[in-house]
Amino acid sequence: MTDLTDLTLADARDGLRARRFSATELAQSHLARIEAARALNAFVLETPDRALAAAAASDARIASGDARPLEGVPLGVKDLFCTQGVRTTACSRILDGFVPPYESTVTSQLWRDGAVMLGKLNNDEFAMGSSNETSCFGPVVSPWRRRGSNVHAGGESGAVEGQHLVPGGSSGGSAAAVAARLCLGATATDTGGSIRQPAAFTGTVGIKPTYGRCSRWGIVAFASSLDQAGPIARTVRDCAILLGSMAGHDPKDSTSADLSVPDFEAAVARGVKGLTIGIPKEYRLPGMPAEIETLWKRGQEMMRDAGARIVDVSLPHTKYALPAYYIVAPAEASSNLARYDGVRYGLRVPGRDITGLYEATRAEGFGREVQRRVMIGTYVLSAGYYDAYYVRAQKIRTLIKRDFEEVYAAGVDAILTPATPSAAFAIGEKGSADPVEMYLNDIFTVTVNMAGLPGIAVPAGLDAQGLPLGLQLIGRPFDEETLFAAAEVIERAAGRTALPEAWWA
Amino acid sequence: MSVDQATVRRIAHLARIRLGDGDLARMGEELNAILGFVEQLNEVDVAGVEPMVSVIPMPLALREDAVTDGGDPDRVLANAPSSEDGFFLVPKVVE
Numbered sequence: 001m002t003d004l005t006d007l008t009l010a011d012a013r014d015g016l017r018a019r020r021f022s023a024t025e026l027a028q029s030h031l032a033r034i035e036a037a038r039a040l041n042a043f044v045l046e047t048p049d050r051a052l053a054a055a056a057a058s059d060a061r062i063a064s065g066d067a068r069p070l071e072g073v074p075l076g077v078k079d080l081f082c083t084q085g086v087r088t089t090a091c092s093r094i095l096d097g098f099v100p101p102y103e104s105t106v107t108s109q110l111w112r113d114g115a116v117m118l119g120k121l122n123n124d125e126f127a128m129g130s131s132n133e134t135s136c137f138g139p140v141v142s143p144w145r146r147r148g149s150n151v152h153a154g155g156e157s158g159a160v161e162g163q164h165l166v167p168g169g170s171s172g173g174s175a176a177a178v179a180a181r182l183c184l185g186a187t188a189t190d191t192g193g194s195i196r197q198p199a200a201f202t203g204t205v206g207i208k209p210t211y212g213r214c215s216r217w218g219i220v221a222f223a224s225s226l227d228q229a230g231p232i233a234r235t236v237r238d239c240a241i242l243l244g245s246m247a248g249h250d251p252k253d254s255t256s257a258d259l260s261v262p263d264f265e266a267a268v269a270r271g272v273k274g275l276t277i278g279i280p281k282e283y284r285l286p287g288m289p290a291e292i293e294t295l296w297k298r299g300q301e302m303m304r305d306a307g308a309r310i311v312d313v314s315l316p317h318t319k320y321a322l323p324a325y326y327i328v329a330p331a332e333a334s335s336n337l338a339r340y341d342g343v344r345y346g347l348r349v350p351g352r353d354i355t356g357l358y359e360a361t362r363a364e365g366f367g368r369e370v371q372r373r374v375m376i377g378t379y380v381l382s383a384g385y386y387d388a389y390y391v392r393a394q395k396i397r398t399l400i401k402r403d404f405e406e407v408y409a410a411g412v413d414a415i416l417t418p419a420t421p422s423a424a425f426a427i428g429e430k431g432s433a434d435p436v437e438m439y440l441n442d443i444f445t446v447t448v449n450m451a452g453l454p455g456i457a458v459p460a461g462l463d464a465q466g467l468p469l470g471l472q473l474i475g476r477p478f479d480e481e482t483l484f485a486a487a488e489v490i491e492r493a494a495g496r497t498a499l500p501e502a503w504w505a
Numbered sequence: 506m507s508v509d510q511a512t513v514r515r516i517a518h519l520a521r522i523r524l525g526d527g528d529l530a531r532m533g534e535e536l537n538a539i540l541g542f543v544e545q546l547n548e549v550d551v552a553g554v555e556p557m558v559s560v561i562p563m564p565l566a567l568r569e570d571a572v573t574d575g576g577d578p579d580r581v582l583a584n585a586p587s588s589e590d591g592f593f594l595v596p597k598v599v600e
Contacts, residue, residue, distance in 0.1 A: 101580040212561050225560055254566055255559075323543040334520065341521070343593050345584035354598050359523035371522055372535055378520040379508070379536065389543070394556035396549055401557065435535055436542045452560030477561060 004029040009073055009184040009238035016062060016072045023058035023072025027051045027116055030074045034118060034182045036505040039153035042167075042177040044079055044137045045087055045120040054116040061114065070245055071114035076183040078174050079120040080127055081107050081229075082218040086117075090220040091135035092125045094365025095346045104218025105250045106187060106229045113245045118183050122173030125367045126337065127194055127222045130441040131430065132172025134369040139427050142167040142202060143180040143500050147466035153504040163426040165467070168198030168441075174232045175202040179499055185233035185242050189219060191226045192325055193420075193445030196457035199232050200419035200470030203459045203497035205239045205487065206232040208445075210478045211452035212257035213243075215250030223332035224255075226325075226449040235496065236458060236487045240264035243480065259478060267481035268488045273307030275482065278412035282318035283444060285421065291463045292418045299416055299460055299471045302493035303486065313412055315403040320396050321447040326439060327380050327393035328450070333370075334377025340365060372435060401451040408476050414486050417444050419457040419470035444472060454480045458487040459497040468497055507537045 004026050007015065015021055031048050051074065058072035082088045082100035089095040103111075111117070124134040132140040142165040145151055149162025167176040171188035175198035178186050188195045190208035199206030207230045214229040221227060231242035244264045250256045279300060284293070300310050342348035342361030349364045351357035366374065380389035407415065421443055431438030448455035454477070457470040471490055475483045508516070513533045517524045524532060578591045587594040 098584055101583055210561065212563065251566065251568070255561075255563070257561065257563060258566070317549070320546055320549055323546050326539060326543055327546075338521075342586060343595055346586070348586035351596070354596050355521070357596055358521040359518075362521050363523040366522065371520075372532065372539075374520050374522065375513075375516050375532060376536060376539055379512075379516050379540075382516070382519060391556050392546055392549075392551060393543075394558075395551040395554040396546060397557040397560075398554050399549070399551070401560070434538050436538055439542075450560075 005033050005181040007184070008235050009233055009241060010235070012184055013070065013073055013241070017067055019062065023055040023062065023116065024052065026072060027055035027074050027118070030118055030183055036502070037180055037182055039504045040141045040143060040176055040180060041138055042122055042140050042173045042180065042182060043076065043119045044089070044091060044122045044173065047086060047117055047119045050086070051116050051118050058114055058116060068114035070110060072116060073114070074116045074118050074183055075110060076118050076121045076174060076177045076186040077107055078123050078171055078187050078189060080123055080189050080220045081187055082220070083107060083117070083120065086120065088120065088220070089136070090126050091123050091137055092365065092367070092370065093136045093347055094340045094361070098345050102218060105215035105252060106219065106246045109245050109248065110187070115245070121177055121186055124170035124172065125370050126220065126333070127170040127189055127191055128333070128369050128373055129169040130193065130197055130438050131166040132169040133166065133427065134367055136367060140167050140172040140176045141427070141504070142424055143176055143504065144202060144424060144467055145500065145503065165424040166201070166427055168201035168424065170194040171198050171232060175199055175204055175206070178202070178204045178232050178234055180502070180504070181499065185231055185238055187229060187246070188232045189227060189229050190449065191222050191329060192449050193442035195230045195232060196445045196455055196472055197420050197441055199457040200459070201424040201468065203468035203499060204232050204234055205236050205456065205458050205491070206230065207239050207243060207456040207480065207483065208448065208454060209243060209247060209480055210454045212255055213247045213454070213478065213480070215248070215253040215256045217250055217252040221336040223329040224336060225332060226329060236484055236491050237265060237268045239456070240268050240484045257478065262481055264480060264484055267484045270481070270485035271306060272303055272486050272489050275308045275413040275486070276411055277303045277308045277310050277486070278313035278407055278415040279310060280313050280315045280318065280415055280417060282315050283417045285443070288421060292421065292469065295461050295469050295471065296416070296418050299490060302490055303416065305493070306489045311412065313407045313415065315407065315447070317396065317399045317403050318447055321400050321450050322439065322443055324393040324396040324400070325446045325450060326376070327389050328397065330373040330377035331381050331390050332377070334374045334381065337370070337374055397450050400447060404451050404453060413476070414482050415474040417472045417474065419444060419472040423463045423465065423467035423469055448474050453477060454483055456483040456487045458490050460490055460494045507540060508533060
């Protein structure tokens, strides 16, 4: 029998129903792989007992012909999702030891449908980062290595060539775990690119749905007007299956959309015949690597070959999306993170008085990147600066959204862009001197959050160093179905990315 | 626009984050790098543009004004660093 961890989520689901293997065997295979992959630091908490208990329950359900849509499917959960009775920290010291007494809506729907939790996945602290280097549990090592690199998990002798690479972020643990076959799929969140950029860096598929498609209830908040949950998995179909369970209206989140959830899996095979795909000229950046340009052109050919019409479009305010984001997101973060004060949960560092307690707790509990963003947010919201920064950024956000609306009104069904301006970089390589260097990673993804639209990243090829590169498709509001159909065309034409051998084990 | 050390100190206090003198200087440089980056937003003509308030327009849902949750102090206090008799404990705040 082939290794069960090599199966796609769809094949595993079907194999379980056909009783070719049991949910217990499937969980055990993944738990063994997780144990052997600790050097990657993808999981910050393993929950094997819970996984095996859930798998046994799934086996009983399958035996009685009572299988639910995701029965027995083992998943990883980003540590931003509150899981009842299971430590949830957002990978911040300030939530040290926090055990939620409730379950996030998104994860509760996955368990409702029979999925099995393997553990909690690493991420940038409070999802603030593009490399998973800001986590209080330390960075995640990408399962990918540059061609010719023999960098290993440590403890071996001999000359080491190359460096460990980042898996991207903030959902770096989710992307690395899926690419390393430690789980069949994972939950993730995306505020400026945190699902799509790590998916692109690791040769996996990730979708950020339309704002409001998934409930944000029980997910640690970063920037509430931008945050959305979504899946990372190894195929377009697997993402469609997971989103079908994660999505849906939730009265506990007043911004969750009261719309029925379409059959996303059925949309995967629709094709793009007759669709109009827009190519925005503003995404052609000066100094962009030729390989990214070539990949983008190839994506356009794949669409054309499958019967789509390619048109040039213009999104004139694209270049202002990232700077406007670095006002809006920190402003919302400074407000959301005010709750971490050492009183109700998490870390407490004593002080002379209550203010001293707050200041000492937040100084010790928040890492540098989080402190920086809370400070920027506090500044742009402070008296005298609010109009100049925050109100101006929100006006520019209106213009960014209007750009997309005009393109869609002209008959464009989806927009094709590169997912990232480069392939993965090495741990420690970026952003140490100037934080903006790291922020530029999100230049192609952040517009989508600013406009509330759905976006999917799908692997489309490898660069000269043998590292994966992804393309992004941006859709109309609540039209994730077209994104799944179009991404499937790219996945088919490009061929599924061969994932790296387990050099870390 | 750039921030000086006194402003960084004031923001740190507003944000309730204690920063040492070395941290203040470093933070000032980093904040100025970000503020320099966002300065390009001043190029954009925003006259007559409404600021965004809701990225996906949707009517706010209303529900009956009734208590639907609560009465569970043990769960609320379960993660408290310090609590007593159903209350969170903090340092004395009134003289």
